[in-house]
Amino acid sequence: MINETVQQKLMDYLDGNLSVDERKEAERMLTEDADLRTWFEQLKHVNSSITKSAEWKPSAALRESFEAALQQELKKETKQVFFTPMMYRVAAAVMLLIVAGGIGFWVNNQWQQQREMAELKRQLQETKSMMMAMMNNELSASQRMMGVSVANSLPQADDEITRALFNVLNEDANTNVRLSALEALSKFHADPAVKRKLIQSLAIQKDPSVQIALIQLLVQIKEQSIMPQLKDIIEDDQSIKAVRDEAHTAILKLS
Structure with missing residues (x-):
């Protein structure tokens, strides 16, 4: 193959x-x-x-020859038109050319669609490669932000893309980049694997801004399984008041 x-x-x-x-x-x-x-x-x-x-197009001479032969047959005195063997051959040849032209058009159309699909796949792969390289750029937060923005513009994401987004969400040093990754992942929360990792991420997060945004997202999708984690946040002395208040509010909304 x-x-x-x-x-x-x-x-x-x-x-x-x-x-x-x-x-x-x-x-x-x-x-x-x-x-x-x-x-x-x-x-x-x-x-x-x-x-x-x-x-290819039938020549003018061929068309004129066929039309002249047809007119001769029509002028015959018999009420019915009987085609001679020569007429059968000419008619068959014309029909063959018409069918061949139709097949040629269909094949050409299919071939063009195949080429366009191949080009689209190539462009998507190039976009994905560029996006992954940006998100893995440890030296530039702006480049990582741009990579996440590209992912956020995608209508769907494969495992490789979501895995890269979770790496950013859980490990990136820049709060804004992490929030952008969370926004991108929120589009794919209906995917059971993405939802499961979002719940797991709540226990990992220590950045108050990311914690609050993640709690709000999980409440929005009515994820009641986070109740124990919300209680842990409330009981954690290291949690700032704004995060504990958000956890309290989330418990009330999910109850």
Whole structure:
């Protein structure tokens, strides 16, 4: 099975969209891999067929010949029109061209959709890689904030992204970055794994701003299982008054 990255590279190679070094790399792969060469030849054949089917049109002479033959048959004195073997062949040829054109259009459309999906996946992967690199930038809080903001803009997140967001929420040295990570994770609270880790995070947090924001989120989603943790916060002498008050309020709302 040829992976999608290699397929995309060879598609770009065929379209002439690669740099000189990338073209050399594609040619090296084709030289060394017989299965890859076979797939690439098939790719060229399909691409060529699509191009021809999209560009080909019946010639004016062929259309005129068909119309003239049809008119001759219609002018015959018999009330019914009987096609000669020649007419059958011409009609069959025209029908074949129409069907072939329709198939060519369908194949071309499917091929274009495949290319667009491959390009979309490539862009999403690049965005994800950039986002992860930003969130792991230990030297710049602003870069980490930007990475979290990218994650917050995503309609959904995979395990790798949520894991990175929880690392930021639980370990980042900057309060604003942690709050931003919590905001991003709040979008995915319906995921049981995310909800479970949010509850676990409440016992980890020591930053008052993050504690208060996390308590408010868990109350908003009506998570009654945090009652023991709320009582621990109230009884903890190191908890500041604002956090203890928020815990009291949360218990009343969840009761």
